[in-house]
Amino acid sequence: GENVEQHPSTLSVQEGDSAVIKCTYSDSASNYFPWYKQELGKGPQLIIDIRSNVGEKKDQRIAVTLNKTAKHFSLHITETQPEDSAVYFCAAAPGFQKLVFGTGTRLLVSP
Amino acid sequence: SQTIHQWPATLVQPVGSPLSLECTVEGTSNPNLYWYRQAAGRGLQLLFYSIGIDQISSEVPQNLSASRPQDRQFILSSKKLLLSDSGFYLCAWTRGPATNEKLFFGSGTQLSVL
Numbered sequence: 150g151e152n153v154e155q156h157p158s159t160l161s162v163q164e165g166d167s168a169v170i171k172c173t174y175s176d177s178a179s180n181y182f183p184w185y186k187q188e189l190g191k192g193p194q195l196i197i198d199i200r201s202n203v204g205e206k207k208d209q210r211i212a213v214t215l216n217k218t219a220k221h222f223s224l225h226i227t228e229t230q231p232e233d234s235a236v237y238f239c240a241a242a243p244g245f246q247k248l249v250f251g252t253g254t255r256l257l258v259s260p
Numbered sequence: 261s262q263t264i265h266q267w268p269a270t271l272v273q274p275v276g277s278p279l280s281l282e283c284t285v286e287g288t289s290n291p292n293l294y295w296y297r298q299a300a301g302r303g304l305q306l307l308f309y310s311i312g313i314d315q316i317s318s319e320v321p322q323n324l325s326a327s328r329p330q331d332r333q334f335i336l337s338s339k340k341l342l343l344s345d346s347g348f349y350l351c352a353w354t355r356g357p358a359t360n361e362k363l364f365f366g367s368g369t370q371l372s373v374l
Contacts, residue, residue, distance in 0.1 A: 240304075
């Protein structure tokens with residue numbers, strides 16, 4: 150089945166710096182790749198997603214890139230702010246109903 | 261707009277006791293519904309999904325079961341809880357197949373089995 154690996158597990162940056170989180174997937178049939186942000190004690194919230202027919206997608210300070218050949222995709226956050234501190238999850242959709250999630254990255258943005 | 265409600269927010273249960281977590285979705289009809297579990301510091305594991313009333317698919321063999329008695333209601337149950345059932349349980353929904361539609365999560369239930 151699909152396996153999604155996510156790195157790093159923890160990322161500390163200074164406010165204003167950029168942050169990059171990377172994920173790799175194993176199933177070449179996966180065609181949908183969302184990213185979720187989870188704040189403490191809350192459910193994950195979808196922040197951006199990309200489909201396999203697109204190489205890059207941006208939404209203000211966040212962007213996602215996809216390399217289908219290498220089977221990896223990345224989340225880029227520019228001009229980080231303290232409120233960006235959270236756990237971020239990537240996911241891949243290998244089948245009709247399923248999303249397989251990575252293990253999460255704890256991002257800490259220091260003022 | 262669509263909203264998803266999940267309760268309770270926190271639950272402490274003794275080993276061997278039963279469990280019932282409830283989730284409802286408002287503002288849409290015939291949603292696809294999901295139960296995920298998140299162990300401390302871990303990723304999200306899909307437990308069950310449902311594409312319609314009384315249509316439940318189980319992803320992992322375990323001590324838990326799910327039911328969908330109404331279109332927008334999804335229930336996670338156990339007859340006898342184990343210590344290993346502790347975790348953060350999340351209900352989620354999509355309009356259609358998860359490969360085509362965005363997945364939205366509820367606020368979660370933190371379950372502690374003691």
